[in-house]
Amino acid sequence: MEKILSFLQSEAFKLAGHDFTFGELLLVPVILLFGFWLTRKIIKLIANRLIAKGASADMVHLIKRIMYILALVILVISTLDFLNVPITAFAFLSGAVAIGFGFGAQNIINNFISGWILMWERPIRIGDFLEVDDARGRVEAINTRSTRIRRTDGVHMLIPNSKLLENTVVNWTLMDQLTRTSVRVGVAYGSDCTRVRELIYQAVKEQSEVLPEPDPTVIFDDFGDNALAFEVFFWINAAVERDLRLIRSNIRFRIDQLFRENEVVISFPQRDVHIDGAITVHNANTK
Numbered sequence: 001m002e003k004i005l006s007f008l009q010s011e012a013f014k015l016a017g018h019d020f021t022f023g024e025l026l027l028v029p030v031i032l033l034f035g036f037w038l039t040r041k042i043i044k045l046i047a048n049r050l051i052a053k054g055a056s057a058d059m060v061h062l063i064k065r066i067m068y069i070l071a072l073v074i075l076v077i078s079t080l081d082f083l084n085v086p087i088t089a090f091a092f093l094s095g096a097v098a099i100g101f102g103f104g105a106q107n108i109i110n111n112f113i114s115g116w117i118l119m120w121e122r123p124i125r126i127g128d129f130l131e132v133d134d135a136r137g138r139v140e141a142i143n144t145r146s147t148r149i150r151r152t153d154g155v156h157m158l159i160p161n162s163k164l165l166e167n168t169v170v171n172w173t174l175m176d177q178l179t180r181t182s183v184r185v186g187v188a189y190g191s192d193c194t195r196v197r198e199l200i201y202q203a204v205k206e207q208s209e210v211l212p213e214p215d216p217t218v219i220f221d222d223f224g225d226n227a228l229a230f231e232v233f234f235w236i237n238a239a240v241e242r243d244l245r246l247i248r249s250n251i252r253f254r255i256d257q258l259f260r261e262n263e264v265v266i267s268f269p270q271r272d273v274h275i276d277g278a279i280t281v282h283n284a285n286t287k
Contacts, residue, residue, distance in 0.1 A: 031079055039071040057126040061142060062119040111145045114161035118142055124164060124171060129179075131170035132159060152244075178211070180235050181244055183251050186227025188265040193220060193228060196264055200232050203254040209247050211235045227267030 043064055050060050118124055119142055128139045130149060137151035146158045172179050183204075187196050197218045204216040216234040223229075236247060259266055 028079060032075065035071075035075040035078075039068070039075070043067050043071070061126060065116075065119065065144075111161045114165045115142060115144050115147075117165060118147070118161055123174070124169070128174065129172040131172065132164070132167070177237050178235050179237075179244075180233060181248065182231050182233045183248050183255070184221070184229065184231045185252070185255055186224060186229050186267045187259075188267045189228060191228060191264055195262065196228075196230060199258040199262060199264065200230055200255060203251055203258055204232050204234050206254060207247065207251055209236050211237060224267075226269045 046067070047060050047064055050063065051057075124130065124139060124142070124147065126139050126142065130137060130139060132149075135149075135151055135157055137149035137157060139147060139149050140156075141148045142161075146160050147164060149157050149159065151157055185200065197220070200218050201216060204210055205212075210216065211234070214235050216232055218230060218232045221229040221231045232251075236244070256266070258264075
């Protein structure tokens, strides 16, 4: 026992005028592990309390990030104080490391700062439906370096936080959960336009995903080259986990069925060719 105590009290190395013993070095991991465990338990308890009181997911996420950073700073300072190490002894070393880290990790720092801006200003929140470049999906997490979204096809996608601030991002649910979309269809010339409008309106109103207010609007859009073009605009709740393409597809199926039942012809590209018979007769007489 005396040998173990003597070993723990013996000097391991000396730094900044302070002697570090083997006992102190072995005790540091224990303090850090216990500190991380206790921090995680406390933050989880606070997060559950906030969720129970109705706090939004992105606000809880921001508070957890702030508490983790504060806890880490307090844990490091407490450990150094336990070891009787003056913080000023690391001032020069930490400054040099910070300069080198800044030059070598500019993108990481940029994404880190962008992540905090996203969580603080909240232009993008957890649960929002985004359109970034050609990808559409719902935000699941805003992390320190990147934001994770789940695309409409179920694939998870990581987007650097700086890209969300520096590029154009369409947030379909920024102000509210309402989203407007449309379906276009063309019918043959000679069709009863009033009846066509009624059938399209009926097909949209029968879909449970379409909101009753605002009321769907059917527009006679244009006299096209091969068709009378109609377009119907309607609103849906973007918070519902459904693919917009599936909703539009169901409406097109119903429109096709109603048109067939009412003998309305959906147009298709066609071209009429007229042959001048007089020219043919003239060429035959010449021979």
